[in-house]
Amino acid sequence: MAGLLVAAAGCSGGGQPSGGSTEVSGATITVALGAPPPAAALKDFTAQTGIKVKWVNLDWDSLQTKISAAATAKTYFADATDVDWSRVGQLGKLGWFYPMDSYLDTKSMAADMPQLASFTTGGHVVGIPYDASFMVTTVNTKLLKQAGVSGTPKTIDEYTADLQKVKSSGTVKYPLNIPFSAAEGLSTYWYETTGAFGGTVLDKQQKPAFTSPDSAGYKAAQWMVNALKTGLVPPGNINVADSQGQQTLMAKGQVASTFSDYSGNVGTLYNIKSSSSVVGDTQYIPTPGANGPAGNLSNPDGIGIPKQAKYPKAAAEFIKWFTSAQKQADFTGLNGTDKVYSGFTIPSRLSVVQQMTAKGNLDGGEELQAMLKTAQPVFPGGAPSWYPKFSNSVYTNLHAAATGSITVDAAMKAIADTANQAASGS
Secondary structure (H helix, E strand, O other), X not given: OOOOHHHOOOOOOOXXXXXXXXXXXXXXXXXEEOOOOOHHXXXXXXXXXXXXXXXXXXXXXXXXXXXXXXXXXXXXOOOEEEEEHHHHHHHHHHOOEOOHHHOOOHHHHOOOOHHHHHHEEOOEEOOEEOEOOEEEEEEEHHHXXXXXXXXXXXXXXXXXXXXXXXHHHOOOOOOEEOOOOOOHHHHHHHHHHHHHOOOOOEOOOOOEOXXXXXXXXXXXXXXXXXXXXXXXXXXXHHHOOHHHHHHHHHOOOOOOEEEEEEOOHHHHHHOOOOOOOOOOOEEEEOOOEOOOOOOOEEOOEEEEOEOOOOOHHHHHHHHHHHOOHHHHHHHOOOOOHHHOOOOOOOEOOHHHHHHHHHOOOOOOHHHHHHHHHHOEXXXXXXXXXXXXXXXXXXXXXXXXHHHOOOOHHHHHHHHHHHHHHHHHHO
């Protein structure tokens, strides 16, 4: 993820970038993300700053398409929009977004936003995380107890043995949820499992670190495919995506665990009566590792300013407000249910997570708080600019290995070839 942000006008230093209007009060900015926050919140923002907000609601895939199309054509799309952790390298190399450190004091944010590192490339911050998302392990404690499993597994071997016990006891036929559909969720599941086995997918030079059978990435892929072949994972999962498995398997008590789940799912899915039949039965556990509990990998969303923004300074004011501790506390309901931002799961600010935990407003808060403090980026050298191509190769080949059309060894070699070719052409 070589940072070419320095090539942008005025972006090499800490000074104010040129381009766009410097107008703030009186400007009308377009913000393109998912569902909007409460209308009253946006009205308050306008009253405070004089900046009006036009909100565009788009799903994640459509957002990425719009962002790329507008940037390539150098046409206006939005003043502030999504910056996904996986696109940071690409956005940095292509110089499509302004560096946020030229507009906001990002250094002062770092201590309260542990995942800010996932949005930093070439010494610049491309986006500000507005939610905290990281991969976690969830278990259905009721099903485990019914199967005679006691204690919390600390290693992958112990975890696997517990799942086998659940299966052999007849409690559930297929105890483990792995989304083997050829989609992004399969890639992120492999990243987390690789971390649990004690390694990384790419090294700091963005070279493949998973080709040897002794490597963590190779062992992770082998473990995942073996789990399907030995009947720990439902056969139908070959065509199940991540959210689908969480909603139809984990939330319905059809499986006993998801090794790489999403933070916040206990409170926003598994403990919601309208969408779950396992209310009160699911909890987070420290992710089992090769020799003991492992760390967790980050996959958060951020918000940034495209180079074609009409009002970048006004957009920066919005981002400062939107990601502030005050607003995040409002969005999570700490200051009244009328301020809740529907769909907002875990704040990116550690201080707000601590407040939620103290007030009992976050299911599994103590566990999530500890995990957020130490959550690490998926790639130690930053997400590569060729990440989309890499991820496509990951989920395509892991899916093929799961179907049996190729071996795990062949899958690892194919993914490595993609990485090496992409890196040489970047």
